[in-house]
Amino acid sequence: MRAPTTANGHIWALCAVLMAIAVVGYWGSNSRLLGPPLGPSLPKDARAYVRAGADLTAGRSLYDRALTYGNRPEIGSFLGWDEGTSYYVYPPVLAVLTAPLAFVSEGLVIRLWISVSMLLIAASALMVLAMVSEGISVRGPAWSSLAIIIFFTFYPTQNVLQTGNIDALILFLLTLTYWSYRRRHPAAALAFAAAIAIKPQLALLSAFFLWKGQWRFVFAAAVVTAGLVVASFGVAGWHQFWDYMDVNRAYTVGAVMRAYPVNQSTHGAAIRLFTENDYIQPLFVAPFLAQLIPIVVGLLAAAAWVTTMSARDNRERPSDFIEFGFTITTMTLVLPYLGENQLLWLLMPLTGMLFASLQATRIRNRVVFSSLTLLLLLYLGFPDLHDAIWKGWEARAFEGRLVDQRYLLFAATYVYGLIPLSLLTMLYLRRARSAPWCEPVAAV
Numbered sequence: 001m002r003a004p005t006t007a008n009g010h011i012w013a014l015c016a017v018l019m020a021i022a023v024v025g026y027w028g029s030n031s032r033l034l035g036p037p038l039g040p041s042l043p044k045d046a047r048a049y050v051r052a053g054a055d056l057t058a059g060r061s062l063y064d065r066a067l068t069y070g071n072r073p074e075i076g077s078f079l080g081w082d083e084g085t086s087y088y089v090y091p092p093v094l095a096v097l098t099a100p101l102a103f104v105s106e107g108l109v110i111r112l113w114i115s116v117s118m119l120l121i122a123a124s125a126l127m128v129l130a131m132v133s134e135g136i137s138v139r140g141p142a143w144s145s146l147a148i149i150i151f152f153t154f155y156p157t158q159n160v161l162q163t164g165n166i167d168a169l170i171l172f173l174l175t176l177t178y179w180s181y182r183r184r185h186p187a188a189a190l191a192f193a194a195a196i197a198i199k200p201q202l203a204l205l206s207a208f209f210l211w212k213g214q215w216r217f218v219f220a221a222a223v224v225t226a227g228l229v230v231a232s233f234g235v236a237g238w239h240q241f242w243d244y245m246d247v248n249r250a251y252t253v254g255a256v257m258r259a260y261p262v263n264q265s266t267h268g269a270a271i272r273l274f275t276e277n278d279y280i281q282p283l284f285v286a287p288f289l290a291q292l293i294p295i296v297v298g299l300l301a302a303a304a305w306v307t308t309m310s311a312r313d314n315r316e317r318p319s320d321f322i323e324f325g326f327t328i329t330t331m332t333l334v335l336p337y338l339g340e341n342q343l344l345w346l347l348m349p350l351t352g353m354l355f356a357s358l359q360a361t362r363i364r365n366r367v368v369f370s371s372l373t374l375l376l377l378l379y380l381g382f383p384d385l386h387d388a389i390w391k392g393w394e395a396r397a398f399e400g401r402l403v404d405q406r407y408l409l410f411a412a413t414y415v416y417g418l419i420p421l422s423l424l425t426m427l428y429l430r431r432a433r434s435a436p437w438c439e440p441v442a443a444v
Helices: 008-025 028-033 044-058 064-071 093-101 106-133 141-153 155-163 167-182 187-198 200-211 215-236 240-252 255-259 266-274 287-308 318-334 340-357 363-381 384-389 393-398 415-432
Strands: none
Touching: 008 141, 028 155, 028 384, 044 093, 044 106, 044 155, 064 240, 093 187, 093 215, 106 141, 106 155, 106 167, 106 318, 106 340, 141 155, 141 340, 155 167, 155 340, 155 363, 155 384, 167 187, 167 200, 167 318, 167 340, 187 200, 187 215, 200 215, 200 318, 215 240, 240 255, 255 266, 266 287, 266 415, 287 318, 287 415, 318 340, 318 415, 340 363, 340 415, 363 415
16 A cells, blocks of 8 residues: 655745744844855864864874863863864774875865765655655655755754864765665665774764674675774874873763763753752752663663564565664764764654654644654754853853853753654654554554
């Protein structure tokens, strides 16, 4: 049975509504939050990648600045205000890739990278749409326009474009991983390995493939990842390995770094709430709660994942892609450090579930699940959340005192969307488990 086509008129109307919301969201002073081509380019992350290549070419350490501010950051310097650049915190893979560009104009390289990032994000949007459209009718300019609008009006996308962050490439590599995996193409392992070689925490997504019994796939990706990382340290020099480990420890274990609102993980929220930290006055001091809450949230998220995921190799069904997205959502709940730019990855579960819900044959299901998903999409992607997490920052940056306690709950604004997203995806997948794809959810 084939799902009935949702009228394109409704999709065009949704496009118009989302564009109107985006105009309101980015209006006035919020226009500063737009990235290129409509907003300013403040490419502190892209500049860090380019300069890491130059440091590698000149034989300098890749991690000196990251170590200095990672261990005891001053807020202005941490944000890169001093030199308009952030800090290189990755394995040397990126530095090796940018090293040949050391003799090209830095400005030209950054402009080209941001242009490429736009193409990568657009390609990711269309790949997600294609993966959910197999076997159901969500094709044509209306659906493609919807995908592009959602991906580009989502605030973390604009943040990535404005700063030139690498997560545009990471989103593309993760989307390409599943795209190729569905087609049983060897490029899947290569794309997955490349993503992990840049951001090793993405190795957690191997759980999805292992759960599906894809041991060879995971082994192949692990071998390629190891090869890339070993080769990059071989080029950069193995003496840099320990510096990289120290940087990694500062960003993922060090309480000073994790206390800043740039960290939107449950760990960061718990540190701000229950410890004497370097950024904000806590609710009250209870270090054991700061340790216990992330553990409990992580265990609950893992339990939800284990009890929801199907062990079958259902890669031909769009619901399998939503399971991959659910794995991404679960990962964000257990990571010790989660930046705004990394929330870009959530476009995969959000749009996958939205497009699928819009094709449910039962109107009640279509309305309930697509509406809830859309609300979460609008919440997590609304630009005002960026200012919300930094409310009161002026006290810390300019007056040398901790941010007032009344801003405490604002500092974890994104976390409040991650947990409902996980619960909604779990409910969706459980209801879809025994239904044909044209009827992905049971009656509500």
